[in-house]
Amino acid sequence: MAKVITLAGSPGNSPLSHLFFRMKKTVEELGVRVEERVFIPHITLFRGNYLPIKTKINFEKDQKLSISQFALYESRNVQGKSHYHVLNRWVLL
8 A cells, every 4th residue: 555646756967856955965065964865856735644656657757747836835743644834935936
């Protein structure tokens, strides 16, 4: 059973990867320890327990996705349940 559904890209030289590494460097300079793992650019579409999906769903490689805004969320686990709070939202022009 799936717990997270994402649209994932490939690790490597992408604008989102560059943003991640800039943010990682800034956070580390502030003294925050960042977990060491390969960053894979992705968009989380859904997070939950017991999703009835057991295999990967592959989309066409050249499929385009239009994004008009994005948000930074804080995720907290309270009594075994995830609670999400929007910290900031940005509209893309």
